[in-house]
Amino acid sequence: xxxxxxxxQAAREHGVxxxxxxxxxxxxxxxxxxxDGAALSRFMQSLSRRHAHDFNRRHGRSxxxxxxxxxxxxxxxxxxxxxxxxxxxxxxxxxxxxxxxTSIPRSSLAHHTGQGxxxxxxxxxxxxxxxxxxxxxxxxxxxxxxxxxxxxELAAIETALRGGWILGSTDFAQGFAADVSRxxxxxxxxxxxKPKEGN
Numbered sequence: 001x002x003x004x005x006x007x008x009q010a011a012r013e014h015g016v017x018x019x020x021x022x023x024x025x026x027x028x029x030x031x032x033x034x035x036d037g038a039a040l041s042r043f044m045q046s047l048s049r050r051h052a053h054d055f056n057r058r059h060g061r062s063x064x065x066x067x068x069x070x071x072x073x074x075x076x077x078x079x080x081x082x083x084x085x086x087x088x089x090x091x092x093x094x095x096x097x098x099x100x101x102t103s104i105p106r107s108s109l110a111h112h113t114g115q116g117x118x119x120x121x122x123x124x125x126x127x128x129x130x131x132x133x134x135x136x137x138x139x140x141x142x143x144x145x146x147x148x149x150x151x152x153e154l155a156a157i158e159t160a161l162r163g164g165w166i167l168g169s170t171d172f173a174q175g176f177a178a179d180v181s182r183x184x185x186x187x188x189x190x191x192x193x194k195p196k197e198g199n
Contacts, residue, residue: 003028004106006050008120014043017122020085023106029088031081033122044070073160076168080157082126084167085112086145087157113145114138 003023007030011018015035022029034040075084089109110116112127114134123137130140149157160167 006047010043010046010050011120014046015039016043018108018120019081019122019124019127020088020108020112022088022090022108031075031084031088033124040072071161071164073157073164074166074168075160076166076172077124077126078172079169080167081124082144083149083153084157085127086149087154090145109145112138113142 004021007018007021010016011032016039017033017035018030019033020031032040032043034043075081085108089107089112108118108121111118111121112123114137127137127141130144131137156167159165166173
């Protein structure tokens with residue numbers, strides 16, 4: 001598949017470890033770890049150019065293929081990396097409903113369940129912890145993939161994606177926020193509370 005080849009090449013050139021991917025009819029989702037803060041943007045720009053060039057050449061058209069910028073949400077790997085991998089590899093329902101366990105045919109699910117091998121996929125420590133052998137890890141991930149994400153997990157992932165918010169604990173968010181110059185968590189609704197007057 002040409003898109004996957006472009007994904008692999010862009011990741012290698014720009015220092016981005018791809019942990020999971022899922023190609024849907026209207027979008028694609030990735031779980032990645034960039035080598036630094038600028039690597040992710042360079043990787044996405046490269047992937048966009050490669051895919052647009054190849055697609056336009058094959059279909060006799062010109063111009064960009066995607067609208068707007070990509071959306072990215074930093075995630076706490078200790079808690080959310082595995083749920084996010086399952087999210088991008090499976091067909092999800094809208095927030096508030098349990099996620100279906102139907103796999104996306106064009107995804108990294110077969111690699112993680114031991115039914116295929118993608119040497120360029122970088123399996124994270126949480127995946128390696130599922131077993132001591134490839135068979136054990138594949139079986140462990142297969143059991144996980146058969147369980148639907150909870151409505152809370154699904155809503156948290158989709159909210160983070162829409163807003164570019166951090167997906168993780170308060171401590172993780174605060175540590176991450178110290179290194180960036182933008183809001184990393186949604187603001188509380190309503191007016192800010194007035195400070196109490198001293199007696």
